[in-house]
Amino acid sequence: MAPALELLEKPVQSLRTKALPSARNEPALGLDLKLESTERHQRVMSVFRAFIADLCQQFGEGHAGSPLGMAAIGVALYKYVMRYSPGNCNYFNRDRFVLSNGHACLWQYTFMHLVGVESMTLDQLRSYHSAKLDSLCPGHPEIENEGVEVTTGPLGQGLANAVGLAMASKNLAATYNRPGHEVVDNMTWCMVGDACLQEGVGLESLSLAGHWRLNNLCVIFDNNSVTCDGTADVANTEDINMKMRATGFNVVDVYNGDTDVAGNDKPTFLNIRTVIGFGAYNAGTADVHGAALGVGEVANLKRSFGLDPNDHFHIPQDVYDFFSEIPSRGRSEEIDWQKAVARYRKEYPDLGAEFALRVAGKMVQDWSKYIPGKEQQPSAVTASRKSAGVITNALAENINSFLVGTADLTPSCNVAFNNKVDFQSPDLQTACGLDGNYSGRYIHYGIREHAMCAITNGLSAFNKGTFIPMTSTYFVFHLYAAAAVRMAALQGLQQIHIATHDSIGVGENGPTHQPIAVAALYRAMPNILYIRPCDAEEVAGAYISAIEATETPTVISLSRQGLVQYPEYSSREGAMKGGYVFAENEGGGFDVTLIGVGSEMVFAMKTREFLQAEYGIRARVLSFPCTRLFEQQSREYKLEVLKPRAEKPTVVIEAYPSNGWERYADASVAVNSFGKSLPSKDTYDYFGFAPERIAPKVKDLVEEVRRDGIGILRGDFREFNGPLRIGLSH
Amino acid sequence: MAPALELLEKPVQSLRTKALPSARNEPALGLDLKLESTERHQRVMSVFRAFIADLCQQFGEGHAGSPLGMAAIGVALYKYVMRYSPGNCNYFNRDRFVLSNGHACLWQYTFMHLVGVESMTLDQLRSYHSAKLDSLCPGHPEIENEGVEVTTGPLGQGLANAVGLAMASKNLAATYNRPGHEVVDNMTWCMVGDACLQEGVGLESLSLAGHWRLNNLCVIFDNNSVTCDGTADVANTEDINMKMRATGFNVVDVYNGDTDVAGNDKPTFLNIRTVIGFGAYNAGTADVHGAALGVGEVANLKRSFGLDPNDHFHIPQDVYDFFSEIPSRGRSEEIDWQKAVARYRKEYPDLGAEFALRVAGKMVQDWSKYIPGKEQQPSAVTASRKSAGVITNALAENINSFLVGTADLTPSCNVAFNNKVDFQSPDLQTACGLDGNYSGRYIHYGIREHAMCAITNGLSAFNKGTFIPMTSTYFVFHLYAAAAVRMAALQGLQQIHIATHDSIGVGENGPTHQPIAVAALYRAMPNILYIRPCDAEEVAGAYISAIEATETPTVISLSRQGLVQYPEYSSREGAMKGGYVFAENEGGGFDVTLIGVGSEMVFAMKTREFLQAEYGIRARVLSFPCTRLFEQQSREYKLEVLKPRAEKPTVVIEAYPSNGWERYADASVAVNSFGKSLPSKDTYDYFGFAPERIAPKVKDLVEEVRRDGIGILRGDFREFNGPLRIGLSH
Structure with a gap:
C-alpha cells in the first residue's frame, strides 16, 4: 500500500477543486495557499508522527494507529483547505470539522496545537489518558473544549452530526444570504473510519446527505482497511465507492487517482487509502489500533524518520513555522467576515437584525405569545398529539429558529405547520418535481429515526441557540434513536422531540409499537426532560419547560388517543414543577x-x-x-x-x-x-x-x-x- | 406505472431461476409447478384484493395499500416458489418467509388462509383490528401464531431477522449435510418496503448478507414508491439497484426486465415495482397506506374487477381450488424430507443423533460441566469479562448450539474460543484470503451492533433451541442495539449478550463510552435478564441462569477492570436468585x-x-x-x-x-x-x-x-x- 505521504498534493488539489462549491473553489479571501515543498511536508509529518508515538507511550496506551496514518490528511486540511481562526475557534462562519472516528482525537488535538489554538498547550497534550481532571485532551473529543464542534466517540454519530452541521449552513445561507452578501458560506469536513460507514446511523445519514445534495459537506474516509478484529474485509467486502455514488455522492478516489468527478453539486466522498500506524513496525495491522507502540518501537519509528530517538515530545521550531501564518490568516478572514456582515446589516436592516440575533444564539423575545393561554385550551376530549401540534404549528410558522422534522409520520404527528416549506435541494424540483428549498424548515428524514436525532444534534451544535430543532416520530422509535438523543443530553444540546403514540393507547399496531420500558430509559438518562402531559394545559407547560431548558434536550411524550381535559385541575405551572x-x-x-x-x-x-x-x-x-x-x-x-x-x-x-x-x-x-x-x-x-x-x-x-x-x-x-x-x- | 399483474410470470421465472441456488433451481422433488393461465391469475388476484378491501372496511381502518399492490408477488411465492407445508407450519426444512413490512400482514394472513393453514379461518381473518383477544390476525405478524417466523413491525428488524434465518440454514447445512444427504437446504424469503431499506438496521444487515454471500436469501422489494409522507422521493432519491449491487447482491429488476444477473452465488434483491392500493381510486398515493378505502370505493374496486359489490368477504370455490394442491404438495415434501433424514441417520449415526437433537430444539445434557466449579474460580483480582470469557470459551468450543458473535471487539470482549472457525463464505478464501466457512461459529458482524442483535433474533427464531446465539460488544452499544434486543424479549428468544465495559470503570474512553442509564432500560424491559455479577463465581451463576432461561434473552454485564474476588461471600446459587x-x-x-x-x-x-x-x-x-x-x-x-x-x-x-x-x-x-x-x-x-x-x-x-x-x-x-x-x- 502506498503511504499517504506522496499523495498530499492530490488531497489538497481534490479538496480545493472537487469538494468545494464553486464559490469556494478559489483560495478564500485572496490568500496565497501555494503548496510547500515535499521535503517540508515530509519533515512536518515525521515530527507529528513521532510526537503521537510519544504521547501514547507515556501512559502505555491510547490510539496511535489512525493518527499516524492520517498525518497527510491533517496537513492538507489544517494548512491548505479549512477556513478557521485558531485565535477564535467560535468564529461563526468557520468551516466545521468533525472527527467522527473520535478515538483518533490525538490527531485533532495535535494539529490544534500546531496551528496555534492557545489553550492546547504541550502540557495539555500530555494530559491525554492521564488522571488530569478537566484535561482538554480526553479520550474522545468533547464539545465543551475549545475548537471541538461535537462530542464524538460512539461510531457513526459524528458523521450524522456533520450532515446536520452542513444542513444548518445551507438553511442559514438560503434564509439570510442576499446577492453579493454571502454571510454564511462555510463548509463541513468530516473524517470517518470504517466504522462510521458500517454503522446504520452513518448509512442513514449518508442517504440523506446525498438526497439533499449537500455540496458543502465533504466526508473524508481514512481508508486504512484495518479494524479491531483485523482486516476490515473480515466483515465488509462491499464496493464502497459504487455504494457512495449510488447514494448521491461525488467520489474522489485518491489512491486510484480517479478523476471522474461529476461536479460540485453533490456532497463529496474522499476515499483516501492510508496505512494505520504508518512508520511503526506493525503498521497496517490491528495491533496498532488502540495501544502504545512500545518504547523500542517508538525509537525505531523516530530513527526511520531521521529524528533523534532521545528527543521526546519534541516539536522543533521549523515545524511550528510551517503553520505560523495560520492565526493571522484566520484573524483576517474573521475580520473580513465581520465587515461583510456590517455591510449586509446596513443594506438589509431587518433581516440583518434577525441574523445578528441568530448569530448570538438567541431566540425572539416574544415566543411565549405562541403558547395558547389557559382560557384558549379545549374542553372536549383531545389527543395530546393534537394539543402539541397547535403549539408546534404556531412556533414553527412564526419563528425561524425552529426546524421541524419527521421520520415519515407527517399524518400522525401533527407537526406540519401552516405555510411550511420543505427543506430540499432546489435541484430536485427539476429532477423529480419536489417542492422545497434550503430555506425550508420542514424536514423529511424518511424512515430513519436514528439519523433524524443524530443529525438534529448537528443542527443544535452548529452554534448553540441558533436553532431549536424539533423531531417527530412514535415514542417507541426513540429506542432506535436513543444513542443519538443520549449524545444530545451529554452535550447539553437544546432540542425538542415530539414523541407521539406513547403508552398502550396506540391500539391495533400492537405490542411492537407500545413503548413499554422506553420511558424508564429516558427518566434515568442524565440531563434530559422526559415529559408526559395529561392534557392540553400540561402540554403548554411542557413546551415552556422545553424552550426554557437551553442546555437540555426534551422529549414530549404524547397520546394518539383522545384525552379528557381537566381545566379545573391541571396547571402549566404545576407541570413545570x-x-x-x-x-x-x-x-x-x-x-x-x-x-x-x-x-x-x-x-x-x-x-x-x-x-x-x-x-x-x-x-x-x-x-x-x-x-x-x-x-x-x-x-x-x-x-x-x-x-x-x-x-x-x-x-x-x-x-x-x-x-x-x-x-x-x-x-x-x-x-x-x-x-x-x-x-x-x-x-x-x-x-x-x-x-x-x-x-x-x-x-x-x-x-x-x-x-x-x-x-x-x-x-x-x-x-x-x-x-x-x-x-x-x- | 405498470401493475404487477402482468409481471407475474416474470417474478416466478426470476424467483425460480435467479434467486434459488443451483440445487433448488429445478422444481423441488419433481413436483410440477407449471404456470396457470393469465386469466386464472387475474381472477385469483381480484378476489384477493376485494377481500383485503372488505377486511379493512369492516373496522374502518387497517393497512390495505401494500397488500393490494403485493397480490401478484403473493401468488408467485405461495403458489409457485416457496417450499412449505400448510398442514405443519413448523416443518423443519421449510422455506422461511419474513414480512419485514409487517403492517402489510393482511396479505400474509390471507394467503395463509388460501393455501390451507387450518387455524387461519375466515373468522380469524375478520378479527383483524377487532377487539378479539388472542386473534391470530394482530396488527403485525406475531411469532406466537402458527406460520409466522418472527414478529415484525418496527421497520428494518424483519430484514435483519431474515439474514439470521438464512445464516442459520447455511450453518446447519455446512455442519450436517453430507454428499447425497442435503438435510437442510431451505431458502429464506423476505418482503421489504421502502422503510426497511432506509432504516440503519436494514442497511447494516444487507451489507452483511452481501459479504457472507448468502445465496439462500432473497429480498423482495415491494417498490411502490409511496410512504406515509407521500412519494418516497421526498426523502430518498438514491439509486437502489446500484447500491444493492455495490453491497454484493444480485439485482433482478422486474420492471425493467433486466436480465443481467451474475449467477446464484450471492443473495438476490428482487426489485418489483408495484402500485400501492392497486385497484383503488387513490392507488399510488399515501392515502391508501394505512386506512380503509371507504364503502363506495370498495364497491368500485370490486366492480372494476368484475366482482359483485354486494359480495362481502367472499372467496369463491374456484379461488380455493387454485391453491388446493398445496397442502398435499407440502405433506409429500415433508415426508420426503423425513425419509431423507432417516437415510442420513442410518449412514451417519453420530452426526444424525446430534442433528436430531438440534431439530428437537435441545442442547446436549451435560453442558454444565463446562461451567467451572467454585473451587476452580480465581482468587486474584480478575476482570469479569475475563471470567466470562473462560465460560464462553468452554461452551462454544464444545457445543455446536453456540454461535458467538462480536461487533469488531474480539480483543476486548474475550469471546474468541479455542479452535474457532469464522463464519464466512468459503468463496472469500479465494477472493480475499479470508479463512472460514459456513460451518464456522465465530461471527464477525463488523461495527454493526444493531444488526448483530437483530440478526441474532433470526438465529434464535430459526427453530427455538436449535441455536443459543451469543453476541459481544461494550454495554454502552446496547443502546444502539436496544430495539433489536427488545424484539428478542418480546418474542421470548433465548440468546446471551456479553456486554463488557459496563460502569464507569471503562476509564479513558470517557463519558461517551460509560453506559450511564442503559441499565435502567434493561431492568425495566419485560422478559429479559440483565445480570451484573460481582465476581467470577457470580459470573458462573449468570451463565447458568442464561442457559436455563429458554424463553428469555440475557444480558451479562461485565467489567473491563479487574475485580476483587469474594470466594468467602459470593455464591452462584445466590446470584441465580x-x-x-x-x-x-x-x-x-x-x-x-x-x-x-x-x-x-x-x-x-x-x-x-x-x-x-x-x-x-x-x-x-x-x-x-x-x-x-x-x-x-x-x-x-x-x-x-x-x-x-x-x-x-x-x-x-x-x-x-x-x-x-x-x-x-x-x-x-x-x-x-x-x-x-x-x-x-x-x-x-x-x-x-x-x-x-x-x-x-x-x-x-x-x-x-x-x-x-x-x-x-x-x-x-x-x-x-x-x-x-x-x-x-x-
Whole structure:
C-alpha cells in the first residue's frame, strides 16, 4: 500500500477543486495557499508522527494507529483547505470539522496545537489518558473544549452530526444570504473510519446527505482497511465507492487517482487509502489500533524518520513555522467576515437584525405569545398529539429558529405547520418535481429515526441557540434513536422531540409499537426532560419547560388517543414543577394518594370518584408529568407534595413498568409485560386499567395500612398487575 | 406505472431461476409447478384484493395499500416458489418467509388462509383490528401464531431477522449435510418496503448478507414508491439497484426486465415495482397506506374487477381450488424430507443423533460441566469479562448450539474460543484470503451492533433451541442495539449478550463510552435478564441462569477492570436468585444494610470495614446482580433478604443512576450525571466511590434514623451524590 505521504498534493488539489462549491473553489479571501515543498511536508509529518508515538507511550496506551496514518490528511486540511481562526475557534462562519472516528482525537488535538489554538498547550497534550481532571485532551473529543464542534466517540454519530452541521449552513445561507452578501458560506469536513460507514446511523445519514445534495459537506474516509478484529474485509467486502455514488455522492478516489468527478453539486466522498500506524513496525495491522507502540518501537519509528530517538515530545521550531501564518490568516478572514456582515446589516436592516440575533444564539423575545393561554385550551376530549401540534404549528410558522422534522409520520404527528416549506435541494424540483428549498424548515428524514436525532444534534451544535430543532416520530422509535438523543443530553444540546403514540393507547399496531420500558430509559438518562402531559394545559407547560431548558434536550411524550381535559385541575405551572397536587379534597383530608401520569390520568381521576362513591375512601391525586423537573424542586416542595407517604399509602397509575416510581409510591397499577394488539380502549381493559378493578385493590391496601400501619409497606412494593416476569413473551 | 399483474410470470421465472441456488433451481422433488393461465391469475388476484378491501372496511381502518399492490408477488411465492407445508407450519426444512413490512400482514394472513393453514379461518381473518383477544390476525405478524417466523413491525428488524434465518440454514447445512444427504437446504424469503431499506438496521444487515454471500436469501422489494409522507422521493432519491449491487447482491429488476444477473452465488434483491392500493381510486398515493378505502370505493374496486359489490368477504370455490394442491404438495415434501433424514441417520449415526437433537430444539445434557466449579474460580483480582470469557470459551468450543458473535471487539470482549472457525463464505478464501466457512461459529458482524442483535433474533427464531446465539460488544452499544434486543424479549428468544465495559470503570474512553442509564432500560424491559455479577463465581451463576432461561434473552454485564474476588461471600446459587445476603455479621446484628452491585461490590465491602473500624457501625451487605431474578422469588424470600428495611436504613452502591433502586434502598451512592474521561480508578474517585467518603454519609444516615425513626425516610430518598439535574452536561 502506498503511504499517504506522496499523495498530499492530490488531497489538497481534490479538496480545493472537487469538494468545494464553486464559490469556494478559489483560495478564500485572496490568500496565497501555494503548496510547500515535499521535503517540508515530509519533515512536518515525521515530527507529528513521532510526537503521537510519544504521547501514547507515556501512559502505555491510547490510539496511535489512525493518527499516524492520517498525518497527510491533517496537513492538507489544517494548512491548505479549512477556513478557521485558531485565535477564535467560535468564529461563526468557520468551516466545521468533525472527527467522527473520535478515538483518533490525538490527531485533532495535535494539529490544534500546531496551528496555534492557545489553550492546547504541550502540557495539555500530555494530559491525554492521564488522571488530569478537566484535561482538554480526553479520550474522545468533547464539545465543551475549545475548537471541538461535537462530542464524538460512539461510531457513526459524528458523521450524522456533520450532515446536520452542513444542513444548518445551507438553511442559514438560503434564509439570510442576499446577492453579493454571502454571510454564511462555510463548509463541513468530516473524517470517518470504517466504522462510521458500517454503522446504520452513518448509512442513514449518508442517504440523506446525498438526497439533499449537500455540496458543502465533504466526508473524508481514512481508508486504512484495518479494524479491531483485523482486516476490515473480515466483515465488509462491499464496493464502497459504487455504494457512495449510488447514494448521491461525488467520489474522489485518491489512491486510484480517479478523476471522474461529476461536479460540485453533490456532497463529496474522499476515499483516501492510508496505512494505520504508518512508520511503526506493525503498521497496517490491528495491533496498532488502540495501544502504545512500545518504547523500542517508538525509537525505531523516530530513527526511520531521521529524528533523534532521545528527543521526546519534541516539536522543533521549523515545524511550528510551517503553520505560523495560520492565526493571522484566520484573524483576517474573521475580520473580513465581520465587515461583510456590517455591510449586509446596513443594506438589509431587518433581516440583518434577525441574523445578528441568530448569530448570538438567541431566540425572539416574544415566543411565549405562541403558547395558547389557559382560557384558549379545549374542553372536549383531545389527543395530546393534537394539543402539541397547535403549539408546534404556531412556533414553527412564526419563528425561524425552529426546524421541524419527521421520520415519515407527517399524518400522525401533527407537526406540519401552516405555510411550511420543505427543506430540499432546489435541484430536485427539476429532477423529480419536489417542492422545497434550503430555506425550508420542514424536514423529511424518511424512515430513519436514528439519523433524524443524530443529525438534529448537528443542527443544535452548529452554534448553540441558533436553532431549536424539533423531531417527530412514535415514542417507541426513540429506542432506535436513543444513542443519538443520549449524545444530545451529554452535550447539553437544546432540542425538542415530539414523541407521539406513547403508552398502550396506540391500539391495533400492537405490542411492537407500545413503548413499554422506553420511558424508564429516558427518566434515568442524565440531563434530559422526559415529559408526559395529561392534557392540553400540561402540554403548554411542557413546551415552556422545553424552550426554557437551553442546555437540555426534551422529549414530549404524547397520546394518539383522545384525552379528557381537566381545566379545573391541571396547571402549566404545576407541570413545570414536574409533579404537583392535582385534586385535593375539601379540608385536605384523605386516605390515599393516587399518582396519575399522562394519558392514564383519567384512570386516577375516575378511581378517585369510584373510591368515594363505593367505599367512602377519600383519594387525593397528584399529576406527575416529569420526574426530573420534580427532582429539581426544593426538598420542602417535594415533601409537601409527597407528605402523605409518611402515614397514608400512595399508588401510581401508569401504563409502563413501575420501575422508578417506588421513589414516590408504595404500589402500582402498571404494565409489567409487553403490550397487546387490541383497539386502544380494549388494551387498557386487558391490562386492568378500569376504576372498578383498580378501586378494590386500593381499598384493600388502605385497609391493610389502617390495620397494620404504614411500616408494612417498607421494602414491600405492591404491583397490582403482578411483577415483570421472565419466560413470558406477553 | 405498470401493475404487477402482468409481471407475474416474470417474478416466478426470476424467483425460480435467479434467486434459488443451483440445487433448488429445478422444481423441488419433481413436483410440477407449471404456470396457470393469465386469466386464472387475474381472477385469483381480484378476489384477493376485494377481500383485503372488505377486511379493512369492516373496522374502518387497517393497512390495505401494500397488500393490494403485493397480490401478484403473493401468488408467485405461495403458489409457485416457496417450499412449505400448510398442514405443519413448523416443518423443519421449510422455506422461511419474513414480512419485514409487517403492517402489510393482511396479505400474509390471507394467503395463509388460501393455501390451507387450518387455524387461519375466515373468522380469524375478520378479527383483524377487532377487539378479539388472542386473534391470530394482530396488527403485525406475531411469532406466537402458527406460520409466522418472527414478529415484525418496527421497520428494518424483519430484514435483519431474515439474514439470521438464512445464516442459520447455511450453518446447519455446512455442519450436517453430507454428499447425497442435503438435510437442510431451505431458502429464506423476505418482503421489504421502502422503510426497511432506509432504516440503519436494514442497511447494516444487507451489507452483511452481501459479504457472507448468502445465496439462500432473497429480498423482495415491494417498490411502490409511496410512504406515509407521500412519494418516497421526498426523502430518498438514491439509486437502489446500484447500491444493492455495490453491497454484493444480485439485482433482478422486474420492471425493467433486466436480465443481467451474475449467477446464484450471492443473495438476490428482487426489485418489483408495484402500485400501492392497486385497484383503488387513490392507488399510488399515501392515502391508501394505512386506512380503509371507504364503502363506495370498495364497491368500485370490486366492480372494476368484475366482482359483485354486494359480495362481502367472499372467496369463491374456484379461488380455493387454485391453491388446493398445496397442502398435499407440502405433506409429500415433508415426508420426503423425513425419509431423507432417516437415510442420513442410518449412514451417519453420530452426526444424525446430534442433528436430531438440534431439530428437537435441545442442547446436549451435560453442558454444565463446562461451567467451572467454585473451587476452580480465581482468587486474584480478575476482570469479569475475563471470567466470562473462560465460560464462553468452554461452551462454544464444545457445543455446536453456540454461535458467538462480536461487533469488531474480539480483543476486548474475550469471546474468541479455542479452535474457532469464522463464519464466512468459503468463496472469500479465494477472493480475499479470508479463512472460514459456513460451518464456522465465530461471527464477525463488523461495527454493526444493531444488526448483530437483530440478526441474532433470526438465529434464535430459526427453530427455538436449535441455536443459543451469543453476541459481544461494550454495554454502552446496547443502546444502539436496544430495539433489536427488545424484539428478542418480546418474542421470548433465548440468546446471551456479553456486554463488557459496563460502569464507569471503562476509564479513558470517557463519558461517551460509560453506559450511564442503559441499565435502567434493561431492568425495566419485560422478559429479559440483565445480570451484573460481582465476581467470577457470580459470573458462573449468570451463565447458568442464561442457559436455563429458554424463553428469555440475557444480558451479562461485565467489567473491563479487574475485580476483587469474594470466594468467602459470593455464591452462584445466590446470584441465580438475583439478590442475596452476601456478608452478615456474627449473631446477625447490624445497623445498616449496604447493597453492592457488580463491579461496585468492592466499595460496599470496603465501606463495611470502614464503618466498623472507624465508627463501630455494623453493616450487612447484599449482593444484587439481577433485580428481575430477585422479583421472581417468593415474597418470604424477598422480605427475608430486605427485612432490615423495616427498621434500619439500606444504601445501594452502584455507578449508575439510582432509578429503580428505591424499591430496595433508602439512599444511594450513584452516578447521577454522565461520566468522565479519566483512568478507571480516578473516575471512581471523582464520583465519590471511596469508603472514606461513603462511610461518613452512611454514619449520618444511621444516626438520623436512630434519632428520628425510620419513618423519616418514606418519600425522602437520599442521593449522596446529588440528584440527576438538568442544564448540566457533566
